[in-house]
Amino acid sequence: AGFIGKNCCDTGYGFDVFVHRGAGAYICGEETALIESIEGKQGKPRLKPPFPADIGLFGCPTTVNNIETIASAPAICKRGAKWYSSFGRERNHGTKLYCISGHVVNPCTVEEEMSIPLKELIERHCGGVIGGWDNLMAIIPGGSSVPMIPKDICETVLMDYDALVAVQTGLGTAAVIVMNKEVDIVKCIARLSHFYRHESCGQCTPCREGTKWLNSVMWRFVKGQAKSSEIDSLWEISKQIEAHTICALGDAAAWPVQGLIRHFRPEIEHRISDYHAKNANKEPPRTIRDFA
Structure with missing residues (x-):
């Protein structure tokens, strides 16, 4: 279709795609460690500044994006920023991929709007907590790197940046880990x-x-x-x-x-x-x- 390669979309510019397979190191989720790894070095984060936008891959200005960001771009370009901003609440606009695992009836990954209540997210898309909501002990709302929150906070908290920071945790990667009372x-x-x-x-x-x-x-x-x-x-x-x-x-x-x-x-x-x-x-x- 002419979207990649030489003279993409008749613009006169070349758009080449190279796929590098990493070795699976968690630390390479950090952008400068990822760049170091691609360059053939040990995957260790760089001191910043300089930032990748100034000196990145092989010394060139580099933008590092999560694939979720890139996946959201076509819909925003097609429907406009105003449409995308209609989801969520003030300062927490847009949609998010929530990956819900642990003690739920149906673990899944689902795209939902920002600021959806955590309890509603689990009950609507996962069929609820195994053993019922009263059997819930705690939830890690944003991947293993953020603090857990107990059941009483999970009752009302919203799934967005500001709401989760207010209860001393974070949205992180939005990888929701549900733990019921059977867990140690x-x-x-x-x-x-x-x-x-x-x-x-x-x-x-x-x-x-x-x-x-x-x-x-x-x-x-x-x-x-x-x-x-x-x-x-x-x-x-x-x-x-x-x-x-x-x-x-x-x-x-x-x-x-x-x-x-x-x-x-x-x-x-x-x-x-x-x-x-x-x-x-x-x-x-x-x-x-x-x-x-």
Whole structure:
């Protein structure tokens, strides 16, 4: 049809498409790490500035877009920005691809307008929570990198940027992870901590060292072997990682742990006290301070 290749659409310009297959590293979701990988280097984020728009792929000005952004462009060009802005609410216009997984009757990916209530999104497109809405424990609304929110917040929250920031989480990738009361909520976050430890590129000290601590202590929480004081210590560690790294992977590792402590601290405390009650006559477990 003449849309790609030499002299595309008789414009006199060439439009070539090259497909590069990545190795699957999570860190390459960051735009400059992606550029580094395409150039044949290790996938590690660059310091910015300079930004890719000035010095990007092979030193050339580069625009990096998510495929969802590109997929939205034809409809906006065809129907106009005013039509697209009619979806959602002020400052949160347009549509979004919501990928809903976990304990729902029908997991799916669906395009919906911004600002749809979270509860309505799940019940309309997924058939509801397995075991019913009252069986809901928590939801991660924007992919594994954002803090979870408990059932009482999920009742009324809207799925847009401003509404989710207001309840101390985020829209992120809009990958909604639903967890009902059958889940081991502490173990779920420990699994995420293990993932982020594995995916850290190791370039920034707070992320490289901090993700090890998050992973180690979270698994102690799972077993109940920690002390209650370590909950506050882990919170402080997460705060030392957050906003102290070149890219947002440090934040992504810290926020799930913060969400767990913020909303489900009693669950951690119960697990610790239960373990100590059963092992009162045994040697006490080491704490974070023992490793300092």
